[in-house]
Amino acid sequence: MVPKVHTVVCSGNNPVHIPHEFYEQGDLIIGGIVSHIHYIFPIVSFDEHPSRVVIKNPTVIRKFYQHILALVFAVDEINQNPKILPNVTLGFHIYDSYFDSKMAYRTTLELLFKSHHFVPNYICGIQKKVVGVIGGLSSDTSSSMADVLGLYKTPQISYGSFERAINDHIKFASFYRMVSNEDLQYKGIVQLLLHFRWKWVGLITPANEAGEQFLQTIEPMFFKNGICSAFTERTEYYMQFTGNMLDMVDPSKYSSQTFMKSKANAVVIYGESTSIIWLTSVIIARNVIQLILHQSVRKEPEGKVWITTAQIDFISNVLKFIDPNIRMLQGAISITIHSKEIQDFSDFLQVVKPSGQDADGFIEDFWEQAFGCSLSNATKMAGIMGTCTGEEMLESLPAPFFEMSMTGHSYSIYNAVYAVAQALHIMCSSEATCKRIKGGDRLSSQNVEPWQLHSFLQRISFNNSAGDEITFNEHGELAAGFDITNLVTFPNNSYVRVKVGRLDPQAPPGKELTINRNGIQWHRVFTQVPPLSLCNANCLPGYEKKKKEGKKFCCYDCDPCPHGMFSNEKGLETCARCPPDQYPNEEQNQCIPKKTNVLSFGETLAIVSTFSALLFSLITVVVLGIFIKHRDTAIVKANNRSLTYILLISLLLCFLCSLVFIGMPNKATCPLRQTAFGIVFSVALSSILAKTISVVLAFMATKPGSRIRRWVGKKLAYSIVLSCSVIQVGICVFWLATSAPFPDVDMHSMSEEIILLCNEGSVLMFYGVLGYMGFLASISFTVAFLARKLPDSFNEAKFITFSMLVFCSVWFSFIPTYLSTKGKYMVAVEIFSILVSSAGLLGCIFSPKCYIIVVRPELNNREQLIWRKM
Template sequence: MVCKEDTMKCIGNAAVHIPQEWYQPGDVLIGGMASHSLYLFPKIEFHQHPSEEIFDIPFVVTKFYQHILTLAFAVNELNENPQILPNITLGFHIHDSFTNAKMTYRTTLDLLFKSHTFVPNYKCGIQNNLIGVIGGLDFDTSSLMAGILSIYKIPQLSYGSFQSTVSDGTHSPSFYHMVPNDDVLYLGIVELLQHFGWKWIGLITQDDDAGQNFLKVLESKLSLNGICSAFTETVPKIHRYTSMADIFNNYLNDIPLLLESKANAVVIYGESLSIRRLASIILRRALNSLTDFSDFSMEKHATGKVWITTAQIDFTLTTFLRIFSMQTFDGAISFTIHTKEILRFQLFLQLLNPLRTKGDGFITDFWEQAFDCFIPNSDQPTDVSESCSGKQKLESLPAPFFEMSMTGHSYSIYNAVYALAHALHAMYSSWSKHRVIEDEGRQAPWNVEPWQLHSWLQRISFNNSAEEEIRFNEHGELVSGFDMTNLVTFPNNSYVRVQVGSLDLQAPPGKKLTIKEDRIQWHRHLTQVPPQSLCNDNCQPGSSRKRKEGEKFCCYDCTLCPEGMISDQKDMDYCVSCTEGHYPNMVQDQCIPKVVIFLSFEEPLGITLVFLALFFSLITALVLGIFIKQRDTPIVKANNRSLTYVLLISLLLCFLCSLLFIGQPKPITCFLRQPAFGIIFSTAVSSVLAKTITVVVAFMASKPGNIFRKWMGKTLAHSIVFSCSLVQIGICAVWLSTSPPFPDLDMHSLSGEITVECNEGSAVMFYYVLGYMGLLAIVSFSVAFLARKLPDSFNEAKFITFSMLVFCSVWLSFVPTYLSTRGKYMVAVEIFSILASSAGLLGCIFSPKCYTIVLRPDLNKREQLIRKYKI
C-alpha cells in the first residue's frame, strides 16, 4: 500500500479517487461529514467493472456548501481567539458522505485512518489527533457514522434534526445532538394547525423508518385533536439508476393527490431532498401541460397551498431545477433549527474566491455548478467558452442555491465546533493545575484521547459569540428550541425567511408555540387569508356536525339545532340547552336572559281587567243599594231578601277577589286568592241554589195539605247556603293545611320568558274546588230548569236557569282554555272567567228586577202580584 501525501489518500487496487475533502492541519483536528454532493450509483449487473459505472461528475447541493464553510470559519475564528485554547492550533478535516451508505462508511474510515483499503486501527501518513466529528445532516448518515465512531468512543456531534424515538436504538454515549429532538415538533404542528383551524391536511414523508414513525405518531395526535389527513404520500429514496432516463423517471415521481386535493395545508417531513422532489413534481406537471414553450411561466402553475415543513428540511434546488419558480412555495411556514447571525460570517463568505482558496476540495464543483462556469486547471483544456473569473459573488446567487445568512444547520455546526473547543479548553485548564508543562511551556494535545472529552462535553455550558447559552441535557441533546419562519419569495427566484414565531421546549403544554400572525405573508394566489383547509365548510353557530357515513370524521354535514338548543361555536358536535333563566335567540347561537313577566296593574291587559272588576263591583254595590232601599217592596220581599243580600254581597266579593290575581304574586296573595275565590263563589252559587229550591218549595207549599208547608221560611234557605259553603270551606282548609299555594317561577312554559306565578301546591285540590262549584252550578241549573214554568209573577226560576246556563258555559270553556294557555294569560283567563260568570249571575238574575224596581214601579205592587196570580 502506497500513501500519497498531496491528497492524503491511500490508493489500492480497488481505490477510486474522491476529491471532495478539505484538510487544514492543526495540533488537534475536528472532523466533519458534509452532505455536499450526490453521486448516482447504478445497479450492479456485472456486465462491466463496477468502478467504471460511477458517474464522475456529482450533483452538488450548492446550498449545503455553507455547512462546510461554517466549520472552517468557526475553526479559524477560534484560532484567532486568545481566550480559548491559547498556544494550540485547531485544524479540521472535512469529508463528504455523498448521501450514500457505502460512501459514508468509506469516508468515515478515511477520516479516522486515511486509508481506502479498510484496514482497521491502521493510520497511514501523518499522525491524526482527531478529537471529535461533526455530522451528519440526516439520520441515515449520522447512524452509519455512529456505528464506527462509537467503537472508538469518538464524540460525534450531529447537526441534523431527527426523532429521538428512531435514534434510541442506535444511541450511544458518544452521540450528541446539536438540535432538540423532533418529538416536540408534533406538538408544534398540532398547535399550528389548531391556531389556524386547519383540519383537512396533506402529509408527505420520505420512505424510511423516520418517515413511517412520523406518520404513525403524528396521525394519532392529529386524530386526538380533531384533525384528519386528506392524503398521505411517501417519497422513495433514490440511490441507484440504470440509465439517465431512469434517473428522470424516478426523480420526477408524481404524487397525483397532492395538487388536486382540497387540503390547502400540506405538512412535509423528511430531508431537503423532499423539497427538490416536490419541486420536480410541480415542474413536470407544468411542462406536461405546456403547448408553447415560449409561453412557459411557473407562476401560472403555482399551487396556492400552504406548505408546512419540519426542521430537517431546507428550501434548496439543484441545477436541474433552475427554471423552477420558488414563488410556488411563497408563504410556506417552516419549523427551522434555531439560528442567530454571527458577526464576520457574511464578510467571510464575501471574501471567498476559488482561485485563491487552497486545500478546499469542495469549492471547484460548487463554483462551477452554482455559477455555471468552468475553472481551468492543468488536467483539463483551457479553451472553454465560459470560464470562471473568480469575480462571481456568492451574494448574487438566489437563496435556493446559496444563502448569505447563517442557516439553522450551519448555526448547529458553529455551536458544535465551539462545544468541542470549550470542552477541550476546560480539560486542558483542569490538567494545567496538576501537570508540569514541558516542551517550552506547551501542552501536548496529541496525548489527548477523544473519549476523555465526554465527561466535559456532558456538563459543558458557555455563551457563544451570539450571547446564547450552549449546553446539553441528560440525553445529549442541545437545550434549545425551534424557530418558526415564513418564506417570502421574490421574482428573481430568491427569498427571505421571516421569523414569525418560536417553539419553546421549556414552556408549559399548550403554550410552547407562539405565533406572530401579523408578520405572516401568505401566498399571493390565496383568495382568503388566513386560508382554510377543511374537508367542507365550517358548521356555523346555530348548527351542529353530522358525520358522513363512510368518510373521515373531518367530513360532515351541518344540521340546525333542535328547538330550544344552541351551538355558540363553529363545528360543534352537538347542540346544548340553555341554563335555567336563559333561552336561545332566533338564530340559536347564544342564550339570552329570559324576561320576568306577570300580570301587572300597569300593562293594558291588567288595567282592563281591573277596570272591569271595579266596574262590576260598582254595579253590584249599586244593585245592593237599590235592594236595600226597596227592601219593603213586594218584588224584594217575594224573592227572599236575606238570600238576595247574601248573593249580592258574594258577587261583590267575587268581583273584588279577582284583584288578588293581578300584580306580582306574593306569599299572602297566593295563599288567599284561590281559596277565597272558591269559598265566595261557592257561597254565591249556594245562594242561587237556595233561591231556586225556595221557589219550588213555595209553589209546592201553596197547595192545601202539602207536606212542604212546614219547610217554608228562612231556615231552609240559610241551611242550604251554610251547608253548601261549609263543604267548600272544608275542602279549602284541607288544601291549605296540606299543600298550600306559593309563589313560583315557571321557566319552561315560554321560551323567552320567566313567568312569576302562584304554584297551586296541589293541583288535585284546586280541581276539587272547581269541581265542587261545578256540581253546585249543575244542581242549581237542573232545579231552576224544572221550575222555570211555575205560575209566579215574581218567579226567579227562569232567570236562574239562564244565569246558570251562562255560568256553566263560562266554566266549561274555562278548563280547556286554562290548560292551553301559558304564563300570565292563564291568570287572565281565570280572572275573565270569574268576571264573566259573576256578571252573568248579576245580569240574568237582577237586571229584570232592577228594571221593574227602577223603571216600572207600577208593577212593584201587591195588587199586581195577586191579580197576575189569579189570572
C-alpha cells in the first residue's frame, strides 16, 4: 500500500536546507540523486540541533559534474522531440547524496517532499509530481534511496550500482538499474587473466562489506582457473578529511604498501572511483614524505597492469597544479559500462557557462575548483587564485578532471531518463491516466501516479539515439554487457580510453570476452608485451612445472620433461607427448618426424641378404644339375633320387622365399611371407623325414623273412612327403581364412622410427607353423640319430643327423632373438634363419655326395658299394 501523502502549508523555523540542487519546472518531474560533492562533516557537539549545523568547504569530484549535465541534456532533448510526450514538458530536480548514506535518505525525502521545515510524508510549498528518480552511483546510496522510494513505489533507476546487496527484486520491487549484473564482471576478469596467462595477481579492495563480498566471490573462481592472489590489499580511506589531503590514508602504511613491493604485474582494483584517488594519493603522500626526509623521490610503481572494475572511473580529487600521477595508470585495462557517443552532447558541454545558471546549485563550486579561481571577488579564493572570467572552457580540463566525451555513468543516466520518458509516453498513449486540464493544454499531474509506470518499465524496449537497444531483464537490470577499455595517458596528465574488447552476456559460457590485444598500449616500461604476471619466470621450452612445497600452487620449479615428452612453449604446466608419427628432439622442445623403418632393397643388410639368397639358390641349382646329370650313378640311386630332387627344389624355393621378406610390406607379400616359407620348409623337412625312414626300412628289409620289405619303395616316401606337407598347408589355409597377415605400422615400439611391418594377424597361427616345422625336424633328427650307424656305404642318416642338429639349433635360437629385436632387424633375423638353416641342410646333406660325384667319381660305382659292404 502506498502511504497517503498530505498537502499542507508548513510553517515554523527553517533549518539550513541542503545547499546543492538543480531544479527545472515541468508538467512531470524526473528526480536525480547524484554523487558529486564531498563535505567535511563536523563533529556533532550536541550544542545545537544537528540539522542547523552549517556544512562547509565542499570538495567537488569535478568529473562527476558530467552526470548532472547528462540528465539535463537528456531532459532538454526529450522536450525538443515532438515524437515523445508531445505537449508534455518534463522537468527535473537534482540533489546530491554527498557520498553519505544518511544524506542520501535526507535528500531523497527532500526530493519527494520539498520542505524547508522537514516534515516527512507531507508536501510543503510548490506542488510537483516526481514520476521517477535516477540514482544513485554506489550500492550504499542506491540502497538508502530504495528504502524510501520503495515505500511510495516510485521507480528508481540506478546508474552505477552493481552489488548484490540490492539484488532482491522482491524487497526492492521499485528498483531498476542501467548496468548489467556484476557476475558478468567476475567472469570477464577471470577470462581476461586467462587470456593473457596472468596467474600471479594482486587484489585491492575497500575494507567494507562490498569488498569482502568481492573477495569471497572472485577467489574461488581464481582457484578453479589456476590463478593465485599474490596479495590482498584492503584499503581504508575516508573522504570526510579535514582539508589535508594526506588524511585520506594512514601515513604509517606508506612504507609497507604491498602492491608497491609485489612482483605481481597484474593488479585488480575493485571499489568505487575513490579507489583511484586513494591510489594516486598514496603515491603523492609517499613522495612528499620522502622529500621531507631529504630522500630522493621514488617514481611511481612501474610495470603494473591495473585492472579496474566498472564502478571505477579515473578521477583526481587533488588541486589542478598538483601532479595526479595519472601516468602511472598508463596501459590500465578497465571493465567499463557500455557507452556510445551521443550526438550533440559534446556541443552541449561547450556552451555550459556559470552565467545564467541560477537554478544550477552545483556549477559554482564545480567551476571554482575545476579552474582554480573564484566567481565572487568577496571570497578568500579570489585573493589567492584570482577571479573567474566565466568564459573558461570545459574542454581545456584534463580528462581526470572532466571528459568531453560521454562516460559510462553519464550514458546510463541518459538512457535512464529516456526509459522513464518512453514508459510515460506509452502509458499516456494507451491509458486514460494523462488527462488535460479542462480548457487547457497542460497535463494534470494529479492523474499520473509513479507506481503506474512499473508495468511499462518492466517491458520497455526501445533503441536510443546511438542505436543501442534499451530493455530490462526479469531482474530489473539492463540487458547489456560491458566494454573493455585501455587507458592511454599523455604528458599533460590527460588520457583517452580506447575500446579494445567487449563482455557479451549473450555469448556461450566461457566465451563472454572478446578482446583485441593488438589494440592495447602497455606501460612504457614493459619490454615484453603482453607483460608477464607470474610467481616466477616461465619455464623454458623442454621443461614443465613442479610444485614448490609450502608455496601457493602458482609458484613452481622447472623440471626437464620426462623421457619421450616435450614442451614447445614457455610456461607450460606439463609436458606432452608427440603425435605417434613424431618424437622429441634432444632438447625436448619440439617434435621431429619419425623415419620409416623397413628393410628396403637399397640397404646394405638387404643387399647382403639378397646376394646370399641368390648365391645359395645358384649353388642349389648347380647341385640339382649335378644330381640330374649323374642320376644313373650308384650314389644318386642309393639315396632315392626322387626325394633328392624334391628336397633340392624345396631348398631352392626356401632360399628364394627369403626375398619376399625384403621391401615394403603390401597386401600381396604379407600373406605370402610366412605361409610360403612354412609350406616350402615343411616339404623339405618331409622329404628329409621320408629319406631317413626309407634308410631305416631298407636296412630292416634286408633281414631274412622281414615283412617290412613290402613297405620299401617310392610310394611310402611320396606318402610321407605328401601327408606331412598337407598338414602344414591346412594350417596355413586356416590361418589365411581366419586371420591373414596384413600390412601395418608400429609407431610405438621405437621412439624415433615408424616400423612398417606385416602384422601376423594371429600370433598363435604363426607359432603354430613354426611349431609344426619343429615337430617334423625333431622326428627327422631322432630317426636319423638312431639310424646313423647302420652298415651302408651310402647311408645318409649321419649327414641328416648333423643337418637336423644345425636346423634345430638355428630355429631354437631364432625365437628369443626374434622377440628381442624390432623393425627391420626382426625381419633380418628371420631371413638369416631361413638362409642359414637351408644352407645347413644343403651343405650337410649334399656336400659329401657332390664331393664323391665330382671329385672322387671312382667311388661312385656298384663295385665300390659291394666292396665296402664286404
